Amino acid sequence: MTPLSRRVGRPAVTVVLLATVTFLIAPVALTIVASFAREWTGVFPSGFVTFRNWQQVLGLADTIGSQRSMGWDPLFTLPVNGGVTVLAPSELFFSVGLALGGVLINLVVGVPIAYAVARYEFRGREWVSAVSVLPLVPGVVLGVAFLRAYPTLSGTSFGLIVGYSLLKVPFMVMAVRSEFESMPLRQLEESARALGASWPRTFLTVIVPNARSGIVSGAIICWTLAAAEFNFSYIVWAKGTQPLALFLQRHISNSTFTKAAAAVSMFFCIVVAITLLLQAVGTRGFDTRGS
Template structure:
């Protein structure tokens, strides 16, 4: 079957859109390794700006990664059981709770940060620590974890799985961790992907919650563009890409692996 002009028109439009998105990314990355951004590549290549970014913002980069990992752990511990309850016990109260859970996503990040400052800003040590930022990140990312896991749990016959495991003598916790959680793995991995990426890249909420001693990667990136040479800001962006892109690829690979059906044992079938 031949391909008509519509196929090539769609292909051309897709390529144009991809170039429109990717060219600024490439230009920003190149600016971070050129001697002078205004002269371009003719000024030569250098790693000076990357080393300067690391010297100035290494603590912010490491802190941002630590907060994203802590955020992932908290949302896993809280989000998976919450998704189970929402799916297993549907009703008015669970629907109301689900709506309240999504409020942090619906309201602007600055408004959420202001609410946290008004409520907990008086606790000095807590306010000055990275745990304050972690609280905001958990509130913002928890709905994504719950929705992803709940969607997978709702698609499987959870009641039948639990009844089958219970008939074999499995208690609640064994049914939950041995049956429900493994079957919900695709949703858990998808939720983990969103939580980590959203936490690392979150700026609006973090900008209001941070202190000079608790800057994260996006806040440091904004400072670099506002107060440093353009090359340093671009080098900071390049470091951000180096950190986030391999993480995205790795987590996507895990998610794809979890979605694949198990391989058939042809040898066993032949024996039967």
């Protein structure tokens, strides 16, 4: 006879897992559904299906005042029919670029720090480990400190990139360090060096590719959190094209719920797209076969 724990335990675990996943996904699914509704005055949205909310959020329909939607700027001109100007959503491209710039700095700085802490024993190792996660503070705290420490960078695009990288580098260090600590680093290095590989080649073609899971995970976490960083953006940014976090705040605070749902749904779509892109680029970039 099958033990009672097996007959009851497995179905119980399955039910708990399904309930947890449903609980986590339900708000996202309901928000996406509400973005295609005309209104939401009762328990559930009504008046399906309309694309008006998405058109307003994307700047394809007229809006006024504080409900101003995403701006579109000329990207390039095609030599067709006397010249056709191709427009691009400026706030979307601006925010994606800022967050990716922060991720690039996180990769250049965070991966070597994680490797050094995981691989070597040296004086002050604990201090390096502590300092690497020191920026793990609320964005409002770092924003105020950033204004005083780097006044010339405040209100600039580069200042936002640097700030995002400072705020999110602890996530990169922790994700990659845990991956390095699970690897036999010494054995991998000694094997590669014994075959004639230099230390830089060993690090870039042996160590880093073996840690790709942690690096890709850290990059995805850093980008997602940077793109939605509101407190730091609100304090540091001055004027001009707004980061995506301020764009979302504007719609959530000053729009109907269905329009706010469209803005949030757009952010969900961007997160999914960038996540898939980072995974694809990370997997292909770390594939050293044939090299």
